[in-house]
Structure formats: C-alpha cells, structure tokens
Amino acid sequence: MKCWVCKRQARGYGHSDGRYTAGDARRYPMDWAFCSRRCQDIFHQMYGNWRDGRKGGRVMHISEMERTARQSCLKAFGQVAGDIGFTKPLGDYSEAEALAVIDAIVTRYSAAMVEHHEASKYPPLRGIKNPVSDPLADFDDDIPF
Structure with a gap:
C-alpha cells in the first residue's frame, strides 16, 4: 500500500475517522495509510481544513x-x-x-x-505629547569627540 501523501511505501501509520463508531467499517479507511508520522500529520492538517471548509471555512482572526x-x-x-x-x-x-x-x-x-x-515604532514617553520618530537621530551631535 502507498502513502496517501507522498506515494512511498506505507509503514503502518493509519487514520481512523472519528465520525463513525468503533464497529463501523468506515471508521478505518484502507487507503488512508502513511509512511511516516510527518505524512500522517500533513494529512490530518489537510483533513481538518477540508472538514472545516464544509462547515463554512475557518474563521480568520484579524487584529x-x-x-x-x-x-x-x-x-x-x-x-x-x-x-x-x-x-x-x-x-x-x-x-x-x-x-x-x-x-x-x-x-x-x-x-x-x-x-x-x-x-508605534517607539513607545511614547511620559510627558511628551508627540513622540519623536527616531529618538537617536541627533546622537552624533551629543558625542564629545
């Protein structure tokens, strides 16, 4: 059997579909086999996105x-x-x-x-209403040598 993700030889990693009960044959799809934990994790991430897509997609959280x-x-x-x-x-x-x-x-x-x-590059200082854009802009003038 081939890995579902990369098509190499599968090595015992599988997937059980939690939507079905333990006695249901659909719980253990035979073609969802994987060669490594990495490929299994990739599949689970894709599967989660696919299932969420059926419900309307993932919610995008924006600031x-x-x-x-x-x-x-x-x-x-x-x-x-x-x-x-x-x-x-x-x-x-x-x-x-x-x-x-x-x-x-x-x-x-x-x-x-x-x-x-x-x-928001430089945090505001207490007592200064308009913070300067670069607090070290005139630093060369302050050096005594």
Missing part, C-alpha cells in the same frame, strides 16, 4: 490594526471604482481595470500597515 487598515482601503477602492464607473459590474472589468483596483487596495493596505508600525 484591530488590520481591521483599520482594511477600512482605509475602501476609500482607495471607491476612487478607482469611480474612475471606472460604479454602474459597471465587476465581471465586466477589463484586466487593466481589475489590476488597477487590486493595486489601489494593496497599496493602501500596505501604506496603512506601515503608518501604524511607524507610529
């Missing part, structure tokens, strides 16, 4: 920073869509128009992420 960056993309998308025409369905976009939309969204998302990281 507040990413949510804010996503929302800032709406204005960039609106500007490009306005240039193309709001009444034109997405399916009718030419390749150049679709790439313009993608470029606007990706560029704005990347810029928003960079803006956030630049703003």
